[in-house]
Amino acid sequence: MFRDEFSLRSRERVEIIDITSRLEGIVEKSGLRDGFVLAYTGHVTACLTINENDRELLEDIKENLLRLAPIDPHLVNSRYRHNEKYSSMSGEQNTHAHILATLMKPSIIVPIEKGRLRLGTWQSLFFFELDGPRSRNVQVQVWG
């Protein structure tokens, strides 16, 4: 098993950041040929996921997930007790981010074959910032 980690900085409140090449670099550095990579982020208002890196699609994904768990709960006739408890702290108005991170979870796992991530043609790996901008960290384990 080979272990590494990296940092990144999000620049928007909600932002989908492509981390495919960073994970590919770690797999290369590991020298392992067959196995899998496990990426994990130690945050509760962000998560990792996998889909297609298409600019319009990423906008659609952000907009439609925020439709399900909006930053402003009044839009769906809901309320966020967590936001209310910390109503004086602007950095804690992030219940939407906790809800979406609970649904999506902080890890992804991808097979490795012949020393490379075995992604499908259209797949990219993403860090999904749900309450930025912030400095974030991703832990990586390569098993093989």
Place this chain on the structure above:
Amino acid sequence: MFRDEFSLRSRERVEIIDITSRLEGIVEKSGLRDGFVLAYTGHVTACLTINENDRELLEDIKENLLRLAPIDPHLVNSRYRHNEKYSSMSGEQNTHAHILATLMKPSIIVPIEKGRLRLGTWQSLFFFELDGPRSRNVQVQVWG
């Protein structure tokens, strides 16, 4: 690889139960220093997830996920064929739980470093009961 499992009992219909210390105990017992822990629950109306153990937040998460897949489908102008099929069985009025468990899945995986779960500052590990109260089981594997 070290294997263990544990039981728990939920006390409410929908309940988020912190299992961090139970998983930490198993990692300690394993004696493994570096790797990951895989937790898996063999149920179809519950799941495992990761987020922050804040009382108000957990209420928000439950309420807002049940807004997306409510116990009573009429609230969203939907219907649940599964509930209708078993309309005489009060224990089977749980389609909402199946839907949310299908979205969230029954496993979590967390890195281990120096013999400890490498969780972020605010992360806790949860058993998410979606159709309690019931006796439940969690299987655990520690790899390292």
Place this chain on the structure above:
Amino acid sequence: MFRDEFSLRSRERVEIIDITSRLEGIVEKSGLRDGFVLAYTGHVTACLTINENDRELLEDIKENLLRLAPIDPHLVNSRYRHNEKYSSMSGEQNTHAHILATLMKPSIIVPIEKGRLRLGTWQSLFFFELDGPRSRNVQVQVWG
């Protein structure tokens, strides 16, 4: 580690296909007794998940997830830029599928004990087609 893969063909636009016996067959072929199976699909409009194989329930799951991210975004007063960009391509009217696959992700992981998947009584493993009919592929690794 033992590696294998298999193909399948979906026959509907949105379809939940039971792949439990195919994964069980691969675990048997591997000869491994204890560990886990990792299944991964290299697609961005499909995913893997776990729940109960009940015909009415699977209809409920499809219908209610499509209620959250409908094929036609106007039903929820949303729009899909990705569909609009490719408005002349009937095969690219699939933003709903990308959104749901981003939420659910392309992998599942299940413990193995005594040479068998250690599933709960009601659990089945599913390939979840979100934009069929298509030919699809699932990669499998058995660790033990």
